[in-house]
Amino acid sequence: MRTVRELFSLEGKTAVVTGGSRGLGLQMAEALGEQGARVVIAARKQAELDDACAQLAARGIEATGIRADLSEQTAVAAFADEALGCLGQVDILVNNAGATWGAPAEDFPLDAWDKVMNLNVRSVFLLCQAFGKRSMIPRGRGRIVNIASIAGLAGNPPGSMQTIAYNTSKAALINFTRTLAGEWGRHGITVNAIAPGFFPSKMTKGILAAAGADTLARQAPLGRLGDEEDLKGAVLLFASDAGKHITGQVLAVDGGVSAV
Template sequence: MEKVLEGRVAVVTGASGGLGAHFARLLARAGASVALTARRVDMVETLAGEIAAEGHRAMALRLDVADAAAIGPAFDEVETVLGPISILINNAGVGGEGLALDLTPEVWDQTFAVNVRGVFFAAQAAARRMIASGVAAEEAGRIVNIASIASHTVLPGLSAYNASKAAVAMLTRSLAREWSRRGIAVNALCPGYIETDINAGWFQTEGGQKQLKGFPRRRLMEAGDLDAALLMLSGPAARAIAGSIITVDDGQSLPGGG
């Protein structure tokens, strides 16, 4: 793989598995030094070790993005160990499952605490450090918020999640408008359904198969389908991309069903 991110330092939140772990490996193979964060540090220590064993620089640290006060110190630790942060992949998120009539305030608040509040304060902490270190002055600052097709498509039974991802999309545009002149490109990536350990069982059920048949290509995506878009938004190719909400979903959010 071409080392398009050589010399850059990337932070990936929610890197304990799924897309976060995949993104961390991808960025490292593209040349970046990578900090993997998660609420349980043991979940990212193994992955950081695997990345290091491949010859890349990586570190693991505990971070719950819902705890805004913990984000700054964690990013300071990253800069002490790896150097100035130039890339933030705002990936940490929760599902917020539940029908609207059944949702509790606790589920609603937790969904927004992680999916929106955590995204904002992680972006703020990263941007402050990009500006202070001179990364932004070099127009090398990159913030990629992982949203979802839920930001613009109703996913049934996921009112809180849909609302939180729509908020992430508008937040992305707002931050891009404020920080573009500072040399920080803020964009969002909206993936469609990708098979993971969490949803694999569902798509084997009758309801899951019915949902699959409603997709134009009647299949789930693979994590690797996001690689080109993520690398574009994280690297030099994003020089003239700001406030974009990029959907990569295999056509799943197209109207009309399959």
């Protein structure tokens, strides 16, 4: 019987983290790398990838950055080729890359709707398909972690955010997670989702400024926003053998906001 330390170990494993150059993605890449995984991170901006890889290397983590716009189907295929060429196989896929857009539903631009859906849902499907067929299914094992949001668990209160595409995409991602878990369990692949609440990031900067970070923190039972450590334990549980009997689940990491 393995120890708890051994169950959480990722020594000899490989991981792909999309949107991994900053914020929540970089936090999770750090967690996976600190437990021994070799990591590939994807992002659109090369300079941010270079900075992130340097930060990971300073922590003793073997990481490679691959520039890719994953909202484009051809870019997803090229990224999968390059990631598999770099890692040989992919044991863990963390689908973190995402986009949002704010506008009233009645005036929401169609191109903005497509931008959000293409990155938040379509690219996740394509990445799961690519790494599933080419690496996970043939080997009979894999860990997929989709980064949803508590915005996918409920609508927005009147007078707050106007993010109908984002909320819809994250709700879709949650049921995608459950459905894929049902289909791929027979291949030894677990598929789970993390639903973060408010964390300071480039994506939430405008919302935090408009609503007030202190105000949003007070709405959480724990009275705080998420920080640079709060997703590490969750992603390790789902990515490691410590969570090998967990699939099709959604874990909210939100300070208790979704519980009240």
